[in-house]
Amino acid sequence: MKLMTLMTSLLLISNLVNAETIQIEFTENDTYSLEVAKINVGDKIEWLPKNKGHNVEFLAGPDMNDLPPKSKLNSLHSVIFELPGVYLYQCTPHGNMGMLGLVVVENDFHNLQNLNEIKLSRVATSVLKRLTKKALEN
Numbered sequence: 001m002k003l004m005t006l007m008t009s010l011l012l013i014s015n016l017v018n019a020e021t022i023q024i025e026f027t028e029n030d031t032y033s034l035e036v037a038k039i040n041v042g043d044k045i046e047w048l049p050k051n052k053g054h055n056v057e058f059l060a061g062p063d064m065n066d067l068p069p070k071s072k073l074n075s076l077h078s079v080i081f082e083l084p085g086v087y088l089y090q091c092t093p094h095g096n097m098g099m100l101g102l103v104v105v106e107n108d109f110h111n112l113q114n115l116n117e118i119k120l121s122r123v124a125t126s127v128l129k130r131l132t133k134k135a136l137e138n
Contacts, residue, residue, distance in 0.1 A: 026054035046078040060088040084108035098127035
């Protein structure tokens with residue numbers, strides 16, 4: 001039992017040591033500077049308020065009951081991703097105009113179909129299709 005606990009602890013420490021931080025900016029074109037981020041469990045994404053009037057609001061993820069909190073406008077926001085799967089987020093004021101982003105953790109697409117159940121504007125639906133295609137190609 002002690003050996004199992006030690007092995008689990010070493011694995012967790014190894015993941016923390018190897019974790020990356022990805023930075024995404026809010027652009028003046030009402031987009032995110034990186035629209036599809038592919039990361040590993042334990043990696044962190046920071047959204048940087050380089051332009052005013054934007055935020056991050058998660059619409060879907062592998063566990064809908066435990067989505068990251070919505071950020072305030074014009075504020076630095078960061079999330080460490082612990083569950084594999086696809087996360088969809090938007091800028092609350094500009095989501096209907098297609099300001100969306102995807103985070104794919106561990107290249108796991110098990111919950112991709114759930115994104116189709118989200119009510120989006122026609123423009124946002126078109127952007128989501130483009131982002132999904134891009135995520136699947138890489």
